[in-house]
Amino acid sequence: MHRPRYSILILTILALLTLQVTVLPLIKVQRVRPDLLLIAVCFAGLQWGPWFGLGVGVSCGLLKDCFSQGLMGGYGFCFGLLGLVVGHLGRPLYKESPFTHVTLTFSISMLSFFLYYFLAKLYQVMPPITTSFRYVILPASVYTAVFALPLFYILLKIFGGTTPRR
Numbered sequence: 001m002h003r004p005r006y007s008i009l010i011l012t013i014l015a016l017l018t019l020q021v022t023v024l025p026l027i028k029v030q031r032v033r034p035d036l037l038l039i040a041v042c043f044a045g046l047q048w049g050p051w052f053g054l055g056v057g058v059s060c061g062l063l064k065d066c067f068s069q070g071l072m073g074g075y076g077f078c079f080g081l082l083g084l085v086v087g088h089l090g091r092p093l094y095k096e097s098p099f100t101h102v103t104l105t106f107s108i109s110m111l112s113f114f115l116y117y118f119l120a121k122l123y124q125v126m127p128p129i130t131t132s133f134r135y136v137i138l139p140a141s142v143y144t145a146v147f148a149l150p151l152f153y154i155l156l157k158i159f160g161g162t163t164p165r166r
Contacts, residue, residue: 009044012158013056016040017063032140034147037064038112041083042105042148043155046095050087057083071120078115082108101152106145113137 016036024033037060045053061079065072086108093100114137120126 008158009056012155013037013040013060013063017060017067020064021067029143030135030139032136032143034144035064035109035112035140036147036151037061038079038082038109038144039105039148039151040155041079042086042101042108043152045083045086046090046093046100046104047159048087049090050084053083053085053087054080055083057081070116071123074116074119078112078119081115082112085111096156098149098152101148102145105148105152106141109141109144110137113141 016039020033020036024036027033041053041057041060044056058076058080061076062073064075064079068075086104089104093104113132117126117129117132117137126132
C-alpha cells in the first residue's frame with residue numbers, strides 16, 4: 001500500500017483523538033476504554049512499514065501525552081517503538097485479515113501497557129503489576145482489540161487508494 005496523503009492522515013488522527021477524549025469516556029467498561037490512537041499506530045506500521053509506523057507512533061503518543069495525566073513523553077516513546085515493531089512484524093503478515101488486525105492490536109496493546117507501566121514505575125508510584133494486569137492491562141487490551149475490527153475496516157476504506165502525495 002502506498003503512503004497516505006499527509007493531510008488526510010493528520011485529519012484522521014485528530015478525529016480519532018477527538019473521539020478518544022470526548023466520546024470514549026462515556027462508554028467505559030470497568031473503568032477502561034479502548035485506545036484509538038494505538039489502533040492507528042498499529043494500522044500505520046502494518047500498512048506503511050516501520051519508519052512510517054515510528055513517525056505516526058511518536059505523533060500519536062505525544063498527542064496522548066498532552067491529554068493524559070501521566071509521564072510526559074512516555075506514550076510518545078512507547079507508541080513510537082511499537083509502531084516500529086509493528087512495521088517490522090507486519091511484513092510477512094496478511095495485512096487485510098481481520099484475525100491479523102485483532103491479534104496484532106491485542107498483542108501491541110498489552111506490550112504498550114507493560115512498557116508504559118515499567119517506564120512510569122521509574123518516576124512515580126504504581127500499583128502492583130498483578131493488580132494493574134487484572135484490572136487495567138488485560139481488559140483495556142481486549143477492549144482495544146474489539147475496537148480494532150471496525151476501525152481497521154474504516155481506515156482501510158479511507159486510505160485504500162491513496163498515492164504518495166504531500
